Amino acid sequence: MSTPALPQSADQILAALDPEQREVAANPSGPMCVLAGAGTGKTRAITHRIAYGVHSGAYVPPRVLAVTFTARAAGEMRTRLRDLGVAGVQARTFHSAALRQLHYFWPQAIGGAAPEILGHKAPAVGEAAARVGMRLDRSELRDVAAEIEWSKVSLLTPETYPEAARAARREPPGMDPTAMARLISTYEDVKGERGVIDFEDVLLLTVGILEEREDIAATVRSQYRHFVVDEYQDVNALQQRLLDLWLGGRGDICVVGDPAQTIYSFTGATPEHLLRFGRTHPGAETVRLVRNYRSTPAVLGLANRLLTDPSGGRRHGSVELVAQREGDSSASRPRLTALDDDPAEAAWVAERIGELVEQGRPLREIAVLFRTNGQSEGFESALTDAGIPYLVRGGERFFSRKEVREAVLLLRGAARTDDGSKPLPALVEDVLGGMGWQPEAPAGSGAVRARWESLKALVDLAGRLAANHPQARLPELVGELDERAAAQHAPDVEGVTLASLHAAKGLEWDVVFLAGCSDGLLPIVMAEGAEEIEEERRLMYVGVTRARDVLHLSWSRARTPGARASRRVSRFLDQTSGILGEGARSQPKGSRSRSRGRLKGARPRSCKGCGSELVTAAERASGRCANCPPGYDEATFERLRAWRLAVSRAASVPAFVVFTDATLEAIAEAEPGGQRELSAISGVGPRKLSLYADQVLAVVAGADPDEVVRSASGDPEA
Ligand code: ATP
Numbered sequence: 001m002s003t004p005a006l007p008q009s010a011d012q013i014l015a016a017l018d019p020e021q022r023e024v025a026a027n028p029s030g031p032m033c034v035l036a037g038a039g040t041g042k043t044r045a046i047t048h049r050i051a052y053g054v055h056s057g058a059y060v061p062p063r064v065l066a067v068t069f070t071a072r073a074a075g076e077m078r079t080r081l082r083d084l085g086v087a088g089v090q091a092r093t094f095h096s097a098a099l100r101q102l103h104y105f106w107p108q109a110i111g112g113a114a115p116e117i118l119g120h121k122a123p124a125v126g127e128a129a130a131r132v133g134m135r136l137d138r139s140e141l142r143d144v145a146a147e148i149e150w151s152k153v154s155l156l157t158p159e160t161y162p163e164a165a166r167a168a169r170r171e172p173p174g175m176d177p178t179a180m181a182r183l184i185s186t187y188e189d190v191k192g193e194r195g196v197i198d199f200e201d202v203l204l205l206t207v208g209i210l211e212e213r214e215d216i217a218a219t220v221r222s223q224y225r226h227f228v229v230d231e232y233q234d235v236n237a238l239q240q241r242l243l244d245l246w247l248g249g250r251g252d253i254c255v256v257g258d259p260a261q262t263i264y265s266f267t268g269a270t271p272e273h274l275l276r277f278g279r280t281h282p283g284a285e286t287v288r289l290v291r292n293y294r295s296t297p298a299v300l301g302l303a304n305r306l307l308t309d310p311s312g313g314r315r316h317g318s319v320e321l322v323a324q325r326e327g328d329s330s331a332s333r334p335r336l337t338a339l340d341d342d343p344a345e346a347a348w349v350a351e352r353i354g355e356l357v358e359q360g361r362p363l364r365e366i367a368v369l370f371r372t373n374g375q376s377e378g379f380e381s382a383l384t385d386a387g388i389p390y391l392v393r394g395g396e397r398f399f400s401r402k403e404v405r406e407a408v409l410l411l412r413g414a415a416r417t418d419d420g421s422k423p424l425p426a427l428v429e430d431v432l433g434g435m436g437w438q439p440e441a442p443a444g445s446g447a448v449r450a451r452w453e454s455l456k457a458l459v460d461l462a463g464r465l466a467a468n469h470p471q472a473r474l475p476e477l478v479g480e481l482d483e484r485a486a487a488q489h490a491p492d493v494e495g496v497t498l499a500s501l502h503a504a505k506g507l508e509w510d511v512v513f514l515a516g517c518s519d520g521l522l523p524i525v526m527a528e529g530a531e532e533i534e535e536e537r538r539l540m541y542v543g544v545t546r547a548r549d550v551l552h553l554s555w556s557r558a559r560t561p562g563a564r565a566s567r568r569v570s571r572f573l574d575q576t577s578g579i580l581g582e583g584a585r586s587q588p589k590g591s592r593s594r595s596r597g598r599l600k601g602a603r604p605r606s607c608k609g610c611g612s613e614l615v616t617a618a619e620r621a622s623g624r625c626a627n628c629p630p631g632y633d634e635a636t637f638e639r640l641r642a643w644r645l646a647v648s649r650a651a652s653v654p655a656f657v658v659f660t661d662a663t664l665e666a667i668a669e670a671e672p673g674g675q676r677e678l679s680a681i682s683g684v685g686p687r688k689l690s691l692y693a694d695q696v697l698a699v700v701a702g703a704d705p706d707e708v709v710r711s712a713s714g715d716p717e718a
């Protein structure tokens with residue numbers, strides 16, 4: 001899968017693409033929109049578009065601005081472009097591109113130096129809250145900061161926030177939208193008094209300058225003529241505004257994205273800009289890619305299944321991905337493993353990784369992905385115990401590691417006396433030698449090895465810098481390190497990648513462990529309502545589609561050892577039991593005797609989900625506390641209802657004559673696997689059994705309800 005070394009001609013660049021990708025690359029001017037699924041080569045197509053543009057003479061490299069989602073993705077894009085023989089193209093995040101322009105134009109537009117950027121909002125939010133007489137705890141501070149971010153990227157002001165927040169059904173933490181607006185306005189005051197700006201201000205101020213200063217806008221527009229934007233499904237209103245200003249009505253833009261991978265809606269992003277692109281850019285060409293080059297057919301089978309709805313349709317407008325790779329589906333089948341508790345799950349993952357390493361799988365080709373950053377710690381300690389080096393993506397941790405801070409300090413000191421007499425990499429090795437670092441990797445335990453790998457990453461970075469910029473010396477290396485630290489762009493460290501699903505987007509590994517596949521973690525417990533749950537489903541889809549060869553899903557029944565096994569497997573896996581086995585059912589068949597007892601017996605007093613005491617009558621009727629999801633799989637229930645509707649229509653009888661709601665719920669909860677189990681459910685007598693047993697069992701097993709009814713009625717179309 002490696003890119004051929006430095007293609008010389010524009011034709012060679014096109015030769016590495018399939019026909020649709022070539023369409024993207026070979027037409028490097030004019031508005032273009034690439035709407036495509038995971039791993040279909042979107043990022044590849046746009047890097048080749050840039051390379052083709054440069055090699056064919058259509059582009060001058062410094063006139064190209066490629067916008068990507070993370071600093072790491074921007075770095076990756078620069079590497080890919082270099083491999084295609086292209087240097088000098090700007091590949092940046094919206095934030096880093098804006099920051100650069102802000103610094104450059106601030107003296108001219110405002111005067112003096114650009115203000116300092118707040119590292120964290122929490123202290124300023126805390127002060128603002130105190131001023132308006134609110135006491136917020138740590139998690140509320142974080143939620144308020146996130147709400148402020150949503151408001152700013154949605155281009156709202158304290159005046160327009162309340163109405164927009166209500167319309168978007170936002171729930172500011174513990175306060176109404178009007179109070180939140182007051183807090184936002186006070187927060188802005190606090191920042192102003194301190195003379196600092198925040199992360200969103202970088203874009204807002206750049207937008208302000210470009211809107212007000214025609215001369216500066218003209219300078220920026222003559223600098224950048226050609227634009228590409230990756231991961232465009234997750235663009236927010238503020239970023240879109242900035243992009244519009246950069247373009248200034250010109251049409252030389254190519255956007256690529258996958259609506260099914262929209263995972264930042266809660267922060268204010270929306271796939272609407274991607275979906276509307278054809279309408280907002282007259283004459284735009286739309287290209288669709290469906291061939292997936294990344295994953296084995298078995299991994300794709302699961303990915304496709306995740307986005308199939310119970311009636312067989314596609315969710316989120318996704319198209320079924322078509323595997324281009326060969327592979328024995330049974331050998332590389334994704335597997336689901338249930339463990340007793342979180343530490344056991346982490347230990348299990350570490351043990352499997354240990355085996356992979358023994359089989360010769362490189363560490364950098366393995367990733368452990370999870371829903372929240374908080375889950376990282378358990379895996380970090382399990383890997384440390386197993387002596388396996390790792391790096392954490394999407395955290396600032398690389399640059400806050402003790403050895404890295406120490407090394408940067410030493411390099412900074414040495415930069416002052418760098419007389420250029422030694423090659424840069426050798427000089428860096430010397431400096432780090434002062435910390436006891438040696439080119440030879442140490443044998444053995446985790447911490448020592450991890451320290452060595454961090455420093456090795458700095459040496460490698462120096463090597464790459466020297467190779468690309470032969471004049472670069474220590475001051476340039478220190479500058480690069482500072483820039484990376486600010487952008488949280490850790491260099492490649494040899495180690496297993498630990499990453500949240502959000503941080504994993506756009507990336508790929510040979511082996512992926514998708515951990516914490518249980519309800520409450522994925523979907524996360526805070527997700528409420530269909531839209532938020534669907535975003536969680538897309539997150540799982542992003543996770544699954546990161547794997548090239550091997551995919552392990554896992555979950556644990558309890559959080560801590562010895563605790564009650566109250567968790568259940570993720571509801572998103574409900575329709576995957578055909579691939580992952582019975583363990584993928586969130587309501588295992590084995591549980592039906594218990595549930596039957598409950599259905600027939602007195603109303604339960606404790607929640608069947610978590611065991612807590614049931615307080616209200618409604619809770620006792622359903623047998624679940626307000627926090628626990630229903631006992632039956634909603635998808636199964638909906639399928640049963642659709643089946644009942646079809647049957648009742650065909651027989652021209654009211655639906656309840658077929659089965660009552662209560663019986664359907666009981667069937668959905670019990671998920672009977674055969675006639676005997678079905679007959680044990682109240683409301684299923686001998687007559688109903690002889691009429692409907694086969695159909696009901698087929699629907700429970702996942703069959704399409706309409707088809708079941710059609711084939712039962714002998715319709716030849718079935
Ligand atoms: P994502 O949706 O995850 O961002 P993507 O659509 O951007 O994925 P890429 O990362 O560009 O996909 O490509 C996925 C993998 O498939 C990469 O390893 C890439 O090199 C490979 N690939 C893409 N197109 C081709 C091709 N035409 N021939 C060979 N390999 C390809």
Ligand code: MG
Pocket residue numbers: 042043044230506
């Ligand atoms: Mg991509």
